[in-house]
Amino acid sequence: MTPKELKQILQALVEHGVNELTLETPDYKLTVRRGGEVPVVAAPQGVAAPVPAPVPVPAQAPAEASPAPAPLEAPKPQEEGHPGYVEVRAPIVGTFYRAPAPDAPPYVKEGDRVEKGQVLCIIEAMKLMNEIESEVSGTVKKILVQNGEPVEYGQPLFLIQPV
Template sequence: MTPKELKQILQALVEHGVNELTLETPDYKLTVRRGGEVQVVAMPQVVAPPPSPPVPVAPAPRPEVPAAPAPVPAPEPVQASPKEECAGCVEVKAPIVGTFYRAPAPDAPPYVKEGDRVEKGQVLCIIEAMKLMNEIESEVAGIVKKILVQNGEPVEYGQPLFLIQPV
């Protein structure tokens, strides 16, 4: 720090009525108290030790084992998407993330079963999210062709829940 910079700091203290100021840099720490002393403390320099030379490591001997050809996994059968299973069907998708329930209570009958006729706005299931029960309603009138989720399963946003054939 130059004497000019120190003078500017002291003038700023007086002008603004500051009683104490501490300025710390990697090289020094300066504490100034008005009406008192000026204390400059030199900070010790930390010097990293020089890097040690790399130690050569001999490669481990490789065992002489003939390599057997890796088995080729059989291709998994391609499953048709739920929409392809029912041409013309409307997918009812989960509007929220939560747990899927087919009935209003564990001992109650399910809202709908496959083959049931439903009206637009009829409750199809419940999705529980954050301890709130959200009724999911049918978007169309039709016949429930397929229920795509098991009772009690977690569902993601946008996951298909039902396939409904409009009538």
């Protein structure tokens, strides 16, 4: 399972109000729970390790056990907090990085023009580097997170003025 597929499954769980998902194979058991409980992932040897919600352990899932991801809609400008801007939100919990390496230039700066699908940042989750892409073409008006900060699922990262 790729990080992108995992993000789609997590997004479908949230969109459809699913609070728990369990996948079992001969090699592992994966349980994802939303809410106040801390899920436990049992390793093959029977050792249990706590996992912060809602980040599951990436693993191969049987095709019939995976919920179909919801069709993605075109992002709409946020009318409440930032009229006319599209908020790019964190699709996963992790650590926000503006550049691919500490000594590299940032992917984008405020005022930069971006295209739909262009990489804006990286979120590191469970030692995996997940590239976060722009949902729209436009101008980066504000970067809402500092480099190296932890981010939560759904937290706004960027404000983009669409064109």
